Amino acid sequence: MRLATRATQVTPSATIGLTQKAAALKAEGVDLIAFTAGEPDFDTPDAIKSAAVEAIKAGDTKYVPKGGAELKKTIAEWTNKQRGTSYEAGQVLVSCGAKHSISNAALALLEEGDEVILPAPYWLTYPETVKLAGAVPVAVDASPSQGFVPDPDDIRKAITPKTRMIVLNSPSNPTGAVYPAEVIKAIADIARESDLWVMADEIYDKLVYEGSEFVSILDAGEDMAERTLLINGASKTYAMTGWRIGWTLGPTPVIKAMTAIQSHLTSNPTSFCQTATLASFENVAAEVEEMRQAFERRRGVMMEAMKALDKAVTPLPGGAFYVFPDVSAYIANKGFSGSVEMAEWLLENAKVVVVPGEPFGNDACIRLSFAVSDENIERGVERLAQALA
Numbered sequence: 001m002r003l004a005t006r007a008t009q010v011t012p013s014a015t016i017g018l019t020q021k022a023a024a025l026k027a028e029g030v031d032l033i034a035f036t037a038g039e040p041d042f043d044t045p046d047a048i049k050s051a052a053v054e055a056i057k058a059g060d061t062k063y064v065p066k067g068g069a070e071l072k073k074t075i076a077e078w079t080n081k082q083r084g085t086s087y088e089a090g091q092v093l094v095s096c097g098a099k100h101s102i103s104n105a106a107l108a109l110l111e112e113g114d115e116v117i118l119p120a121p122y123w124l125t126y127p128e129t130v131k132l133a134g135a136v137p138v139a140v141d142a143s144p145s146q147g148f149v150p151d152p153d154d155i156r157k158a159i160t161p162k163t164r165m166i167v168l169n170s171p172s173n174p175t176g177a178v179y180p181a182e183v184i185k186a187i188a189d190i191a192r193e194s195d196l197w198v199m200a201d202e203i204y205d206k207l208v209y210e211g212s213e214f215v216s217i218l219d220a221g222e223d224m225a226e227r228t229l230l231i232n233g234a235s236k237t238y239a240m241t242g243w244r245i246g247w248t249l250g251p252t253p254v255i256k257a258m259t260a261i262q263s264h265l266t267s268n269p270t271s272f273c274q275t276a277t278l279a280s281f282e283n284v285a286a287e288v289e290e291m292r293q294a295f296e297r298r299r300g301v302m303m304e305a306m307k308a309l310d311k312a313v314t315p316l317p318g319g320a321f322y323v324f325p326d327v328s329a330y331i332a333n334k335g336f337s338g339s340v341e342m343a344e345w346l347l348e349n350a351k352v353v354v355v356p357g358e359p360f361g362n363d364a365c366i367r368l369s370f371a372v373s374d375e376n377i378e379r380g381v382e383r384l385a386q387a388l389a
């Protein structure tokens with residue numbers, strides 16, 4: 001069967017086998033502990049749920065006229081308040097999750113053969129999205145000893161005449177790294193020098209912990225708004241992963257192009273989910289802060305538990321809800337081929353599910369989510385330590 005080249009170039013999920021095995025073991029009644037969660041384990045705040053119910057009852061169940069003008073206006077105002085910018089509603093596109101925002105942006109800006117710089121470890125969707133748009137992902141590695149923060153000089157060295165975009169994701173999935181102001185500023189300078197787009201995925205901006213401070217690429221100067229696509233969404237901040245609401249802010253011509261693409265792919269994100277999102281932002285600030293504090297506490301529980309894995313190197317995550325330990329000593333000890341084989345072995349032998357680092361661009365690491373109860377963090381890491389001892 002002949003498939004389109006673009007379909008054959010997308011890497012199938014490295015974790016499908018693992019997920020299937022985990023599901024089978026669970027169905028057999030095996031007591032598994034999963035560190036795979038990529039979403040808050042809290043419920044969506046009541047105010048948002050009620051707003052959705054009200055919207056459905058009021059008949060807000062049709063195509064969305066005017067592209068959801070009220071939500072766009074609110075997102076522009078909210079972003080301006082947070083970032084000191086001056087976006088207008090026409091510079092916002094609401095999509096079906098930030099993942100959709102990112103693919104719209106890639107389709108609108110990338111040509112066949114363009115290169116896109118991805119600081120690695122990266123969220124595994126970025127390289128696949130870049131490839132789907134016909135472009136070429138170029139990884140720039142950052143090590144655990146750098147706290148997984150890329151060295152701007154390494155980014156500069158990776159730039160060629162074909163480079164079109166840099167993707168930034170601070171706080172990062174999978175590492176939790178929060179880029180300091182000087183790194184953000186240096187990356188902004190590189191983007192200016194080489195006339196590049198910056199796609200700044202700031203979806204974890206409200207999940208930042210003591211010792212770290214969130215800095216946006218837009219803090220590097222007013223002019224950066226002209227070359228930045230700012231990606232954010234409701235999923236992580238408001239525990240709304242299933243609602244599928246994400247958004248992009250950027251220069252009007254790009255937002256118009258993305259809007260045209262989206263209009264043919266999906267029309268609009270779900271009507272009542274957009275209306276309900278209007279009840280988030282400032283209205284649920286207390287719930288957001290409560291979640292943030294819970295994750296900050298669990299980060300402490302996770303870091304304490306990780307001491308049992310004394311051969312792992314675990315940089316303290318400044319944000320998001322993941323640790324990304326370097327487990328190369330255990331990989332070498334046990335003779336695993338890499339992180340995927342290690343994760344499969346841990347599932348069988350420790351009855352713990354972790355995500356291998358390989359698809360995130362670092363095969364020496366594994367990802368553990370701390371969007372998990374304290375008890376399971378402690379029990380799960382203890383199981384890992386015993387199995388690997």
Ligand SMILES: Cc1ncc(COP(=O)(O)O)c(C=O)c1O
Pocket residue numbers: 038096097098099100123169172173201203233234235241244245246
């Ligand atoms: C860095 C990053 N960006 C974007 C997303 C996607 O978010 P959404 O649920 O809004 O599509 C995720 C989800 O895991 C993520 O980790």
